Amino acid sequence: MHRPASTLWAEVMGNLADTLRETAIHLAEVSTTPRLDAELLAAHALGLERSQMLLRLTDxxxxxxxxxxxxxxxxNEPVAYITGRQAFWDLDLVVTPDVLIPRADSETLIDVAVEYFQGAKAVGETGPARLLDLxxxxxxxxxxxxxxxxxASGVGMDASSAALAVARANAARLGLEPRSQWIHRSWTDPAWSSDLGQFDLIISNPPYVETDAGLDAMVAAYEPHAALFAGPDGLDDYRILVPHLSSMLSPGGIAVFEIGHTQAExxxxxxxxxxxxxxxxRDLAGKPRALRFSLGIGDMNG
Structure with missing residues (x-):
């Protein structure tokens, strides 16, 4: 059982640099990045960017x-829920316990999309005009x-109205609201895709965790289970979504889905x-992370 932080501060009589050093030692009980966690929490408490704080640490x-x-x-509460912020791609996002915390692994999906459409431009084709995030x-x-x-313009769809409120707020903060649209809908509804039309890029990180899978304590206790679990084999949502893609993709369009590292086949x-x-x-750790779908039969590689 951890000691309250108040007892840590009683042992540290110096400035913030001393406090961070001591805090990182104790956060190692629950975190693989204890020093980073301590710095992010302190910067948030001070209302400073982490880089600004580090420059003034001894003062x-x-x-x-x-x-x-x-x-x-x-x-075990995640840093992102404590601070309400998470970096993703080149964005600074607001997050709450109503949404999954965006992770660096998911940036693999953006890499795939960017590389594909850069290749399309190289042969005289245009980039994506219409995007969908499921x-x-x-x-x-x-x-x-x-x-x-x-x-491009984009549509974000989610079954959670609370999650959509977070997404809308992020779009407004980032100046992307004029190019975004948000739809409150579940793909478990029989006609969920009938009025959406076609898209040049469909991207998704659907639930894919097996129902009985063991998860890290901070994920299991704090992140929304509806966005994590997808049946005994973790494939329930893929079984719903993937058959719709061929009718939803425009000519030359692609879909990019995140997967669990054992689910590619x-x-x-x-x-x-x-x-x-x-x-x-594969992601930066070498694990299968994203599948790119396009019209026409082909072979899995990568």
Missing amino acids: LETPPSLTDMTDRRLR GTGSGALVLACLSAFPD AVSDLASNSGLSTEMR
């Missing part, structure tokens, strides 16, 4: 609110795509049965 005193924030982190959550994927493709089979070709991309 700053420990902010009182850091005590409560550290206690929350010691109870299960948008915080809006991370569609807003990152709108940032990468300044001539199973999801690729679903795509092949729906008339789609598949290419697989």
Whole structure:
């Protein structure tokens, strides 16, 4: 059981630099990045960017609110929920417990989309004009795509009205509201795709965790389960979504979906049965992370 942060501060009589050093030691009980966590929490408590704080570290005193924030982190609450912010792609996003925390692994999907449409431009084709993010959550994927493709407009769809409120707020903060649209809808509804039309890019990080999978404590206790779990094999939502893609993609369009690292073959089979070709991309850790679907049968690679 962790000691309250108030006891840590009693042991540290110096400035913020001393406090951060001591805090990182104790956060190592719950975090693989304890020093970074301590710095992010302190910067938020001070109302400074982390880079600004680090430049002034020896001149700053420990902010009182850091005590409560550290206690929350010691109870496994994610830093992003404590600060309400998360970096993703080139964006600074607001996040709440109503949405999954965007992770660097998911940036692989944006890399795939950008590379594909850069290749299209190289042979005289245009970039994507219309984007769709299925299960948008915080809006991370569609807003990152709108940032990468300044001539595009995007639609974010989610079954959670609370999540859509977060996504709308992020679009407004980032100046992307005029190019974005938000739809409150579940793909479990029989006619969910009938009026959406076609898209040049469909992107999604659907639920894909097996129902009985063991998760990290801070994920299991704090992140929304409806956005995580997808049946005994984690494939329930792919079985719904993938068969719709061939009718929703415009000519030359692609879909890019995140997958669990053991799911590439199973999801690729679903795509092949729906008339789609598949290419697989690994994340920076070398794990299968994204599948790119396009019209026409092909082979999985990557």
